[in-house]
Amino acid sequence: MTNRQDGLAEALDTEQRTVSWLYGRLDAARERARATLREVYARGGAVGTRQAMVERETMAAEQARRLAQLDAVERGLCFGRIDDGEGRSTYIGRIGLRDEAHESVLIDWRAPAARPFYVATATDPGGLVRRRHLHLKDRVVVGIDDEVFDLEGMAEGERRTLVGEAALLAALRRGRTGRMGDVVATIQTEQDRVIRAGLQGALVVQGGPGTGKTVAALHRAAYLLYTHRDTLERRGVLVVGPNPMFLRYISQVLPALGETQVVMTTVGEMFPGVRAAAVDAPAPAVVKGDLRMAGLVAEALRRRQRVPDGELVVELDGLRLRVPHETCLRLRERARAVRLPHNMARKLYVTELLKELARAEARALEESLHIEDLQIEGEPELSEPLDLEGDLDELDIELASQRLWGEPEVRAAVEELWPELTPQRFVAELLSSPDELEAAAPAGLAWRELVRPLESPWTAGDVPLLDEAAELLGEDDSARRVAARLEREEQAGQERYAAEVLQVTGVAEQGILDRADVLAERHADDGMGLTTADRAAADRSWAYGHVIVDEAQELSPMAWRMVMRRVPAKSLTVVGDLAQTGSAAGARSWGEVLDPYLEGRWRVERLEVNYRTPVEIMRVAADVLRAFAPGQEPPESVREGEAEPRALELPVDGLPGVVGEELAVVGEGRLGVLTPDARHAEVSALFPDGGLEAPVAVLTVGQAKGLEFDAVVVVDPAGILGQSPMGGQDLYVAVTRATRRLTVVYEGELPSVLSRLT
Numbered sequence: 105m106t107n108r109q110d111g112l113a114e115a116l117d118t119e120q121r122t123v124s125w126l127y128g129r130l131d132a133a134r135e136r137a138r139a140t141l142r143e144v145y146a147r148g149g150a151v152g153t154r155q156a157m158v159e160r161e162t163m164a165a166e167q168a169r170r171l172a173q174l175d176a177v178e179r180g181l182c183f184g185r186i187d188d189g190e191g192r193s194t195y196i197g198r199i200g201l202r203d204e205a206h207e208s209v210l211i212d213w214r215a216p217a218a219r220p221f222y223v224a225t226a227t228d229p230g231g232l233v234r235r236r237h238l239h240l241k242d243r244v245v246v247g248i249d250d251e252v253f254d255l256e257g258m259a260e261g262e263r264r265t266l267v268g269e270a271a272l273l274a275a276l277r278r279g280r281t282g283r284m285g286d287v288v289a290t291i292q293t294e295q296d297r298v299i300r301a302g303l304q305g306a307l308v309v310q311g312g313p314g315t316g317k318t319v320a321a322l323h324r325a326a327y328l329l330y331t332h333r334d335t336l337e338r339r340g341v342l343v344v345g346p347n348p349m350f351l352r353y354i355s356q357v358l359p360a361l362g363e364t365q366v367v368m369t370t371v372g373e374m375f376p377g378v379r380a381a382a383v384d385a386p387a388p389a390v391v392k393g394d395l396r397m398a399g400l401v402a403e404a405l406r407r408r409q410r411v412p413d414g415e416l417v418v419e420l421d422g423l424r425l426r427v428p429h430e431t432c433l434r435l436r437e438r439a440r441a442v443r444l445p446h447n448m449a450r451k452l453y454v455t456e457l458l459k460e461l462a463r464a465e466a467r468a469l470e471e472s473l474h475i476e477d478l479q480i481e482g483e484p485e486l487s488e489p490l491d492l493e494g495d496l497d498e499l500d501i502e503l504a505s506q507r508l509w510g511e512p513e514v515r516a517a518v519e520e521l522w523p524e525l526t527p528q529r530f531v532a533e534l535l536s537s538p539d540e541l542e543a544a545a546p547a548g549l550a551w552r553e554l555v556r557p558l559e560s561p562w563t564a565g566d567v568p569l570l571d572e573a574a575e576l577l578g579e580d581d582s583a584r585r586v587a588a589r590l591e592r593e594e595q596a597g598q599e600r601y602a603a604e605v606l607q608v609t610g611v612a613e614q615g616i617l618d619r620a621d622v623l624a625e626r627h628a629d630d631g632m633g634l635t636t637a638d639r640a641a642a643d644r645s646w647a648y649g650h651v652i653v654d655e656a657q658e659l660s661p662m663a664w665r666m667v668m669r670r671v672p673a674k675s676l677t678v679v680g681d682l683a684q685t686g687s688a689a690g691a692r693s694w695g696e697v698l699d700p701y702l703e704g705r706w707r708v709e710r711l712e713v714n715y716r717t718p719v720e721i722m723r724v725a726a727d728v729l730r731a732f733a734p735g736q737e738p739p740e741s742v743r744e745g746e747a748e749p750r751a752l753e754l755p756v757d758g759l760p761g762v763v764g765e766e767l768a769v770v771g772e773g774r775l776g777v778l779t780p781d782a783r784h785a786e787v788s789a790l791f792p793d794g795g796l797e798a799p800v801a802v803l804t805v806g807q808a809k810g811l812e813f814d815a816v817v818v819v820d821p822a823g824i825l826g827q828s829p830m831g832g833q834d835l836y837v838a839v840t841r842a843t844r845r846l847t848v849v850y851e852g853e854l855p856s857v858l859s860r861l862t
């Protein structure tokens with residue numbers, strides 16, 4: 105054996121002992137959490153006070169989460185070690201662990217003590233003499249990489265066991281799996297700055313394709329939850345991504361980091377109860393995304409609070425109830441003056457209108473009766489005129505109001521003048537009414553683009569309008585609150601009954617109920633045991649502690665308005681690339697979209713190294729970028745590709761052949777076929793077994809945003825360029841999805857921006 109092999113074997117052996125011992129600590133921590141959980145459940149079932157049950161449930165949920173977290177960190181528990189000049193070694197891992205004496209034996213990667221592992225460089229080693237990466241397969245140490253900052257500072261024995269291969273490049277060389285993985289072991293210094301930036305204010309992370317913006321933002325979520333657990337566990341963290349496919353792609357990163365309490369959503373899903381899957385054409389998208397739409401929605405709603413042209417007339421049982429025009433005007437002004445949302449102000453309006461109708465009814469009755477009719481023979485003559493209205497006291501009016509409210513004719517009049525509206529009904533009716541749109545639109549807004557049939561499916565661009573409407577309409581939750589109270593009362597009754605039964609049958613004395621009973625109780629209650637994330641996801645008006653917006657360049661100004669509502673503290677991470685904006689309503693500059701809310705209180709960190717796309721492919725991408733965004737610099741690639749990118753003139757039915765060839769080369773890896781929107785169905789039909797985790801995924805460029813594949817086949821580049829005013833950006837996105845190989849398939853002329861491929 106050579107010295108080098110001896111050194112490696114010795115180092116692996118030493119590290120294996122430490123790693124095995126750390127796994128032993130992890131197993132012990134798991135066993136402790138399991139024992140506590142058993143003990144909590146054994147403390148009694150349905151007996152005891154409600155408060156005791158809540159406490160027990162909360163503790164059980166906490167232990168169950170702890171256990172889930174300990175299970176999540178099994179893979180690659182420990183991945184790093186740093187040595188300082190004093191001969192001290194510190195092991196870095198996915199979570200922190202302590203020994204029996206309560207000494208730290210593994211440092212959580214997010215703890216301040218782990219920071220040197222990520223920021224030490226040859227020029228600024230920050231007191232380190234060596235950084236070591238450990239590669240684990242299951243619980244076995246299979247590889248080691250060393251970076252030495254100060255050879256002199258190392259002990260002789262340690263020098264002998266130095267091993268080196270760049271950990272980052274090894275990580276990048278692995279085949280893609282269809283899901284993004286975490287990069288805790290290889291976070292780069294510039295990414296570390298993003299991850300550990302403070303919680304306050306807004307941080308914009310701008311960087312070209314493949315610079316690790318998404319991966320850094322997700323690690324930042326885990327870091328913030330660790331560092332500010334008190335605040336963020338109560339308020340929650342929201343991640344907004346561009347589409348459901350992307351959310352699936354990134355869904356495993358945070359759980360692998362032991363964090364399961366983050367809500368992930370898309371703009372199209374931010375309004376509970378609506379799943380907007382349709383896509384607007386560029387022209388309506390731009391109008392819907394315009395901030396002036398907020399004014400349009402508000403004005404259109406005011407116009408749903410109507411006053412009849414003349415007097416209000418309600419025909420009821422042959423009587424004509426008349427309320428003068430001025431009174432109707434006054435009622436509307438008074439209801440508006442309380443400045444409550446529409447549906448809440450409506451209560452006041454209806455109460456007042458019913459009173460007026462009660463008076464009108466008395467007047468109508470008066471008119472219909474003639475004094476002579478009331479004259480009874482032999483009685484003295486009635487000399488006073490009738491004054492039924494004047495005779496009404498408050499109780500009469502209240503009773504009459506209640507009766508009138510039951511009359512369909514009265515309901516119909518209220519519906520006409522101040523209807524009760526859901527956001528869905530209001531927005532759908534507005535967008536299908538050219539008259540309402542025209543009347544409410546500010547001058548210069550191309551409202552005609554918005555007109556569509558009443559039953560149209562929801563688009564992502566509608567969601568901020570629904571949210572805006574919900575704010576203005578307000579939620580009348582009184583019925584729900586009454587129902588909840590009744591349910592609570594019923595539940596309390598059931599609990600008492602259950603406790604009595606248990607006492608009688610003697611089960612309570614045993615003190616143990618099995619877990620199934622406890623879980624069944626949890627389902628019967630009104631939400632205890634629900635996590636912050638569960639509650640937040642179901643609540644439109646939830647105020648998150650921090651919001652991360654990925655592919656943030658795609659959000660329209662109206663979508664930003666909605667996002668900002670979810671984060672009153674304005675603590676945000678905004679991640680994106682202005683050169684990749686695909687939506688016609690998306691951002692051209694960060695200031696333009698953020699300043700209305702943050703007034704300059706945001707700062708930019710730039711990521712400039714591309715970890716995904718090899719140099720050869722990036723040259724092609726740079727040509728595309730130069731053509732539509734002169735002056736923008738593409739990021740610098742760290743990878744060298746294995747093959748030159750190529751263009752093939754080929755009809756679409758030749759695709760399976762090319763895809764087959766590419767698949768044979770990438771082996772276990774994955775392949776993406778990217779098409780213009782209009783050709784997606786035609787190309788998908790050629791690959792029936794596609795999907796995110798299948799070897800071949802057929803996607804539109806919009807769907808592929810943020811994703812990556814070992815090999816990419818771009819179909820019909822001219823179609824992509826021509827599909828929208830942002831076609832250049834779309835082509836740039838398409839050619840930057842590959843980690844190893846790029847093929848462009850075209851018919852007719854190859855667009856000149858790709859001439860490097862001929």
Ligand SMILES: Nc1ncnc2c1ncn2[C@@H]1O[C@H](COP(=O)(O)OP(=O)(O)OP(=O)(O)O)[C@@H](O)[C@H]1O
Nearest residue numbers: 287290291292313314315316317318319715716810
């Ligand atoms: N420090 C790192 N160590 C290992 N891999 C990394 C690192 N940083 C980034 N990567 C990898 O580089 C690829 C690109 O990262 P990511 O998707 O986060 O980039 P992005 O900037 O969001 O790209 P895009 O703008 O195209 O969506 C991913 O596979 C990611 O895992």
